[in-house]
Amino acid sequence: MSETPEAFDAVIIGAGVIGAAIAHELAGRSWKTLTVDKAASAGAGSTINSCAIVRFSYSSVEGTNLAWEGMHYWKDWPAYIGTGDELGLIDYHMTGQLVFQPPGEGTHAARVKALWDEMGIPHETWDADTIKERLPYLDPGLFGPPTRPDDDAFWKDAHGAIERGYFAPDAGYVSDPQLSCHNLQRGAEANGAEFWFGAQVVSVDRADGRVVGVTLADGRAPRAKVVVNVAGPHSYIINEMAGVYESMNIKTKALRHEVHHAPAPQGVDFEADGVTAADDDLGIYFRPEVGNHILIGSGDPVCDEREYVDPDDYDQTINAEQWEVQMLRANRRLPALGMPHEKKGIVDLYDVSDDWIPIYDRTDVDGFFVAIGTSGNQYKNAGSAAQMMGDLIEAVEGGHDHDSDPLVVKGRYSGVDLDIGFFSRNREINPNSSMSVHG
């Protein structure tokens, strides 16, 4: 430990999109913050490979509210950041999102539609003819439920047409998620925040049941009255360091995930005319990428194996078989896609919670907070989650008993309720969660 450790109001562990947004939020509230990250720059953890889709297709009121509120930050980005960035500011590409409605009762898409109706989230209902008319490059055939090539059903022709899709025009994506973290860093720094890179936390330090700071691998030991764990797929390791892992009902672990990149379907200007889409019929989601490309992600269908890994030791090469499965699935919906020669894509990790819902909460150690378990779907919520964390931290540090009287706050853009208790570390596993993502 250094002899005169520097003192901060809050140390934030992790400069990914959620950690950097919390730094920006707290610095904007005049907190003296230090963000430490073992990487060399902001957003170099799982955020760098995020598909960064912004959409509202969640299965709960609370999740939908958080995402709807979160979208407003992307739309209002320059004002939210409040300063310039020598690397430039990100663009929000508002393509809209189409959620396909597969047949059957109780589908996730039907639940999404009901929530959008209830909450007044703008959307249109498209039948198969409208889908073809609006997006002629899509085949609205019915192919599901998702299967793998060793099942004959995988190879069969369409057995009908998708009856409906729900199109939310405000949805979209950010093409450079790492840049968004740099923007947040610059915004936070404009309010006095500090960021230390190459700074690996090796200990979360406590005294008398309260957090007092962290110790870094290089021996520096910044002190603070608040420490926030925003370490992404390493969140459980930081929780173990703080001695709170066992006391939390909901746990987190690292799930390996691939996203495949391909040139746009032939003859289609997908960058200009493409939408983001959630396709539970085929178990995929996709979105345009700049340079007239397309990203194809997995909706985690039950037939696909889930691969939980050590976040410091996992295979970072594209699995050729899974690439082919995903390309074949995507070709069903986008027949002009074809099979690219190069097997391109990324491999990264989700920090998955037991019910795929994040944990935004205090912990049993006073002053130690968590914004973790983002489960492959919280990029979009950086701004709204950071507001919740700011409100939570200020209330709890001001003496509020959030465990017995969970906070509900108003989203600063849309005024929707943000029910922080829904994201509790001690909730029961939520049986209504889709346990999967649409990006």
Ligand SMILES: Cc1cc2nc3c(=O)[nH]c(=O)nc-3n(C[C@H](O)[C@H](O)[C@H](O)COP(=O)(O)OP(=O)(O)OC[C@H]3O[C@@H](n4cnc5c(N)ncnc54)[C@H](O)[C@@H]3O)c2cc1C
């Ligand atoms: C492939 C993929 C696709 C996704 N697609 C979408 C999408 O379309 N839409 C969406 O909303 N969400 C999506 N997500 C999820 C979203 O990207 C994440 O929820 C979000 O980026 C998490 O941000 P974070 O700041 O919590 O974590 P991270 O970005 O992982 O940041 C954590 C940081 O903590 C640092 N760290 C870890 N341990 C230590 C330590 N001991 N000391 C110091 N620093 C440490 C790491 O270096 C890292 O920079 C996707 C995620 C992945 C992986």
